[in-house]
């Protein structure tokens with residue numbers, strides 16, 4: 255199997271009926287970078303910048319952040335990288351960041367909330383990203399956006415920082431593409447405003463699932479109870495894909511479900527054409543894509559999702575569909 259995946263590395267992720275899919279990888283550490291080449295990923299769809307902060311014993315200095323991002327960009331070469339601004343809080347603890355004890359840290363002072371309340375911290379990171387991207391495109395997204403105004407405020411901080419750099423004679427990126435992660439359910443009812451504001455969207459299905467199902471993503475007692483293949487979740491994801499398409503804005507999924515062939519197959523069936531996953535998942539997902547025909551899958555998913563079958567039915571039906579069509583999932 256591994257050998258077979260290695261051979262697929264330079265083959266395109268295209269379905270039998272000719273539909274191309276962009277497969278990117280998630281990363282966060284320098285040691286992840288060689289995987290970009292080895293896996294044949296089209297780019298880094300999610301770079302978790304908090305990892306550098308989590309392995310440090312104090313806030314990384316601006317120069318250290320910049321050097322780190324420059325190293326990532328350098329290693330990626332021509333392949334695009336989507337950086338995510340600091341997503342600490344919740345389960346991602348920084349020992350040197352003093353914060354109050356929270357009853358529900360996953361729903362607490364984390365991610366962009368922390369960034370907006372401690373703008374110096376966010377500004378330092380944005381400055382580091384801007385300076386590391388001089389002369390090329392910077393792609394950046396903000397985590398845990400709950401209201402569109404938060405995206406706007408973060409964007410304003412970035413714009414100010416960029417103007418500041420220019421005023422002081424520093425180089426800046428050729429272009430900045432700004433996105434939001436969609437991982438808080440409230441955004442599902444702000445899609446028009448959101449899609450008008452952003453350059454792209456990335457669905458954080460791990461958190462979106464946890465909040466939609468009111469189930470701690472790390473709680474093993476709940477792990478088998480709710481299924482991302484439930485019609486409720488797939489309807490929400492489909493709505494996002496449809497809306498993004500209507501607005502002409504790129505959308506991808508960067509949670510764990512992207513890296514599971516059966517779940518990834520369902521995502522393609524409801525309209526996604528861009529997925530970001532652990533590098534080791536690219537081979538298996540690509541072989542699924544290359545074996546399948548999209549048009550009949552879309553029709554099957556429409557039936558399953560619209561008729562509101564139970565989650566386990568969707569899973570069983572999709573497995574059967576894959577088996578009948580010789581698709582490895």
Ligand code: PEP
Nearest residue numbers: 437458459460461508509
């Ligand atoms: C997610 O929530 O799906 C996601 C990709 O971000 P993280 O797992 O880092 O919270």
Ligand code: MG
Nearest residue numbers: 437458460461
């Ligand atoms: Mg998340």
